[in-house]
Amino acid sequence: MTIRLTINGQIRTYDGDPRDSLLDALRRTYRLTGAKDVCREGFCGACTVHIDGQAVPSCLRPMGLLEGADVTTIEGISSPEGFSPVQAAFVEHDVVQCGMCFPGMVMSMTDFLKRNPSPSRAEVKTAMAGNLCRCTGYEKIVDAVMSVQADERANR
Ligand code: FES
Numbered sequence: 090m091t092i093r094l095t096i097n098g099q100i101r102t103y104d105g106d107p108r109d110s111l112l113d114a115l116r117r118t119y120r121l122t123g124a125k126d127v128c129r130e131g132f133c134g135a136c137t138v139h140i141d142g143q144a145v146p147s148c149l150r151p152m153g154l155l156e157g158a159d160v161t162t163i164e165g166i167s168s169p170e171g172f173s174p175v176q177a178a179f180v181e182h183d184v185v186q187c188g189m190c191f192p193g194m195v196m197s198m199t200d201f202l203k204r205n206p207s208p209s210r211a212e213v214k215t216a217m218a219g220n221l222c223r224c225t226g227y228e229k230i231v232d233a234v235m236s237v238q239a240d241e242r243a244n245r
């Protein structure tokens with residue numbers, strides 16, 4: 090079974106087992122290792138990507154269900170001009186320690202801010218519930234996310 094999908098704007102085909110997870114296909118077949126392989130059970134959020142514009146854990150998505158899907162990974166979220174606003178805020182606020190949670194957090198928070206551009210701090214924390222970080226204590230990450238929407242408000 091050949092599956093055709095778009096990954097970071099490029100049409101790709103997948104000829105492996107349709108039960109293979111998107112996470113494995115990304116990392117092993119397409120060599121896109123930004124989505125992290127941690128729990129493989131949908132708990133940690135480290136493997137989060139966008140499928141058809143929505144943040145989802147790629148470890149739970151079998152390739153067989155992705156015919157025609159539009160996938161964006163952390164590798165596809167920046168532009169030739171540089172980091173995406175969420176990436177830039179994470180760097181600016183120095184949120185990264187080991188970095189395992191970073192790509193999934195960026196993908197989740199990018200989707201969240203698209204749907205809720207002016208969230209409260211409590212809403213950011215709730216939206217972050219599916220992304221575990223064992224290093225930072227979360228407060229700096231929340232600061233970074235809040236700064237994105239503050240900057241965007243200032244630019245309106
Ligand atoms: S590796 Fe997918 S949610 Fe943890």
Ligand code: FES
Pocket residue numbers: 184185186187188189190191221222223224225
């Ligand atoms: S920085 Fe280490 S898990 Fe978040």
